[in-house]
Amino acid sequence: MLFLYLLQVSIALDTITSSQFIKDPDTLLSKDGNYSLGFFSPENSTNRYVGIWWKSRSTNVWVANRNKPLNDSNGIVKISEDGNLVVLNGQKQVIWSSNVSNIASNTTSQFLDFGNLVLMESTTGNTLWNSIQHPSDTLLPGTKLSMSKRTGEKIILRSWKSPSDPSVGSFSASFVESRNIIQVFIWNENQPYWRSGPYNGRVLTRIDTMTATYFKGFEGGDDGNGNIIIYYTIPDGLDFLIYNLNSQGNLDETLWDDNKKELQVTWTSRKSDCDVYGICGAFASCSSLSIPICSCLKGFEPRNIQEWNRNNWTGGCVRRTPLQCERVINKTTTTKKDGFFKLQAVKVPDFAEGLAVTPDICRSLCLENCSCTAYSNGAGIGCMSWTGNLIDIKHLQTGGLDLYFRVAHEDLDSRGNKTIIIxxxxxxxxxTISICAYIMWRRTSKNTAKLWHSIKSKRVTDIKAFRLFYKGGTSEVHTSGDTIDELLLFDFEKLATATNNFDLSNKLGQGGFGPVYKGKLQDGQEIAVKRLSRASGQGLEEFMNEVVVLCKLQHRNLVRLLGCCVDGDEKMLMYEYMPNKSLDALIFDPSKSKLLDWRTRYSIIEGIARGLLYLHRDSRLRIIHRDLKVSNILLDEALNPKISDFGMARIFGGREDHANTNRVVGTYGYMSPEYAMEGLFSEKSDVFSFGVLILEIIIGRRNSSFYDNELALNLLGFVWIHWREDNILLLLEPEIYDHNDHKNILRCIHIGLLCVQESAVDRPTMAAVISMLNGEVASLPPPNEPAFILRQNINPLPEEKESINKVSITEVSGR
Structure with a gap:
């Protein structure tokens, strides 16, 4: 009896029969011991699903009941009476089935190697259904993406709706076979989102990392049963490599790291905006290394120049000069014939037609056909030709194919003339430059020569040298001081290498200055690179301002500037990398805000206050930040706050304590009333912004996008009303704030309301705020009504939002 029991347990490890089933939380283990089948709950979810995973439930590769979750732990996986594999809930209702028709009831389900769950006839062993041919969001080794030539039916990957919801999302992936060309597509609903490029029988020509030596490669073609298939295998020495279509629409190649016990992304389908299908429109190509990224093909010009200059390229380009063959059709005479221009190493356009001919014949056929707009030849693919618009061309750093597109003879000729002129x-x-440089050199003093030596050594300590090198600056940037702390100057190539050519996967965020990228220098140091966007309203003045200000400041609550780079139109600033990004990414995200308990939030408030006090009173300079907001507070690995973005800061000299400007800069929702309305700014302007920050950090809601339909107030007014009615604690999340801390919480809200009072005279200084936070002031004065709480409907500011992306710089003219 003991032997029979052990035998039954052994069978149950990887088998389900009519008499054996698995119940939550039981699991099956594949024979190789790597895969498990059982019940799991995604992160941040209590729903239960039946799935397959590799080594840990976090590496889920297949889900059965993805659209019908179990609400409790009473689920069962078994063989039903009709012979199908089913998932039952606690009420014995079928919520998922293998759904095979006309089968014998005598069936068995076995969990094989490579994570394949199969349903087979017990007597013959014939496979009736298997999970590997019914994938969810993951392509496993041996999974055959297929398409029936007869019915058009496909095997498709479908993304999860979100990382915590396995139900079918918006994105799907499949391959498309059209006119003898096989390509892999990612679809957003019914629209193409990403395209691989033609399959050459070994690799996908679009993917940079897929070269001729790429592991064992993809296999594919006609399987002899009227189906086109494509699949891959794992080479020797690799434990686990899969392709996963995530909820953001990216197809990730992931490899198991046995040291870290997690999957590492080794390639992703979308590295830059150029990977978005057709982003540049017709007859244009995309290069992630160019600014702008889109450019018309030779002989073509933008269809709508105004839209093109606004970086809206979807209208594409049109031919500048009519083709010779078109003019012949229109009965005009010309002796100049069309030609082809070669575009090297690109992802060739969509809608190609494959022909089994030699390259010479391929060219001749295209040249003789006036409708043929381009042709290409690829090993394993053969001749490809295009007869319509050329869509979705991308320049590749490695791999790709050469594309020959038809150009009018006049545009081909112009190349030689332009070369001579250039x-x-x-x-x-x-x-001319050499002569002028010689004259200037003769007139240059010894002091200037020393300044240039400072620049050439890649380190600069003199502000005159810095301004001379960058040929710009403004009197508002600095005071009479002529020195700055040592500044490291970076080469553009070094930063491009550190950020993987500003890969989209390294993008940390977007500000008014431009995008911010994570980078790693050759010595392993991690940095944040802020790259000035051409579309930004900021320029040399703000760039110089931030460099000069930060070089003169050193404080634990201010972000540290490591260096800068100027190369042509490129302007970049390098900072210490903040692993926890900006404060708004935590406190305004419902799933992350609970990570910040009250003590952490109080520590952040106190750190910001100390940083401001340093700017206003304790530093060598007296600085007004002018753009203090939650997205400009960065957090290091210990969640210590660092004030950043000093492009709009102003330095006060002598006995100045306020100033007036005709250029109001900053972000609505954080501006003091005297600054927004009259252009007056002082230390009390930053105090107002700090007060908004305190209330946002405590309440967890934005002032700049707060709406209350009943009261039509912003966050300041909303807090004020609850404070006045003595029910302010109702606004706080009980999971974050302990009842024992309510006195300190009320005190901080009180301080915040004092800081946002309408009159600047009534607001405390930052020195007084520090004393209040530390409890050195026993009794706080009652706050007056905050600014802007009832003026929204009377005289609203232009959209109390932060420009188009909630972190950009807004600029208006002061009255």
Missing amino acids: TISAIIGTL
């Missing part, structure tokens, strides 16, 4: 202009320009 060469002559370059020679004349070089001579």
Whole structure:
């Protein structure tokens, strides 16, 4: 009896029969011991699903009941009376089935190697259904993406709706076979989102990392049963490599790291905006290394130049000069024939037609057909030709194919003339510059020579040298001081390498200055690179301002500037990397805000206050930040706050304590009333912004996008009303705030309301705020009504939002 019991347990490890089933939380283990089948709950979810995972439930590769979750732990997986594999809930209702028709009831389900759950006939062993051919969001080794030539039916990957919801999301992935060309597509609903490029029988030509030496490669073609298939295998030495379509629409290649016990992304389908299908429109190509990223093909020009200049490229380009063959059809005479221009190493356009001919014949066929707009030849693919618009061309750093597109003879000829003109202009320009440089060198003093030596050594300590090198600056940038702390100057190539050519996967965020990227220098140091966008309203003045201000400041609650770079139109600033990003990414995210308990929030408030006190009173300079907001507070690994973004800061000299400006900059929702309305700013302007920050950090809601339909107030007014009615604690999340802390919480809200009073005279200084926070002031004065709480409907500011992305700089003219 003991032997029979052990035998039954052994069978149950990987088998389900009519008499054996698994019940939550039981699992099956594949024979190789790597895969498990059982019940799991995604992160931040209590729903239960039946799934398959590799080594840990966090590496889920298949879900059965993805659209019908179990609400309790009473689920069962068994063989039903009709022979299908089913999932039952606690009421014995079928919520998922293998759904095979016309089968014998005598069936068995076995969990095989490579995570394949199969349903088979017990007597013959014939496979009736298997999970590997019914994937969810993951492509496993051996999974055959297929398409029936007869019915068009496909095996498709479908993304999860979110990381905590396995139900079918918006994105799907499948391959498409059209006119003898096989490609992999990602779809957003019914619209193409990403395209791989043609499959050459070994690799997908669009993917940079897929070269001729790429592991064992993809296999595919006609399987002899009227189906087109494509699949991959794992090479020797690799434990686990899969492709996963995530909820954001990215197809990730992931490899198991046995040291870290987690999957590492080794390739992703979307590295930059150029990977978005058709982003540049027709007859245009995309390069992630260019600014702007889209450019018309040779002989073409933007269809709508105004839209093109606004970086809206979807309208594409049109031919500048009519083709010779078109003019012949229109009965005009010309002796100049069309030609082809070669575009090297690109992802070739969509809608190609494959032909089994030699390259020479391929060219001739395209040249003789006036409707043929381009052709290409690829090993394993053969001849490809295009007869319509050329859509979705991307320049690749490695791999890709050469594309030959039809160009009018006049545009081909112009190349030689332009080359001559450019060469002559370059020679004349070089001579002129050399002569001028010689004259200037003769007139340069010894002091200037020392300044240039400072620049050439890649470190600068003199503000005159810095301004001379960058040929700009403004009197508002600095005071009479002529020195700055040592500043490291970076090469553009070094930063491009550190950020993987500003790969989209390294993008940390977007501000008014431009995008911010994570980078790693050759010595392993992690940095944050802020790259000035051409579309930004900021320029050399703000760039210089931030460099000069931060070089003169050193405080634990201010972000540290490591260096800068200027190369042509490129302007970049390098900072210490903050692993926890900006404060708004935590306190305004419902799933992350609970990580910040009251003590952490209080520590952040106190740190910001100390940083402001340093700016206003304790530093070598007296600085007004002018753009203090939650997205400009960065958090290090210990969640210590660091004030950042000093592009709008102003330095006060002598006995100045306030100033007036005709250029109001900052972010609505954080501006003091005297600054927004009259252009007056002082230390009390930053105090007002700090008060808004306190209330946002405590309440967890934005002032700049707060709406209350009943009262039509912003966050300041909403807090004021609850404070006045003595029910302010109702606004706080009980999971975050302990009842024992309510006195300190009320005190901080009181301080915040004192800081946002309408009159600048009534607001405390930052020195007084520090004393209040530390309990050195026993009795706080009662706050007056905050600014802007009832003026929204009477005289609203233009959209109390932070420009188009909630972190950009807003600029208006002061009255």
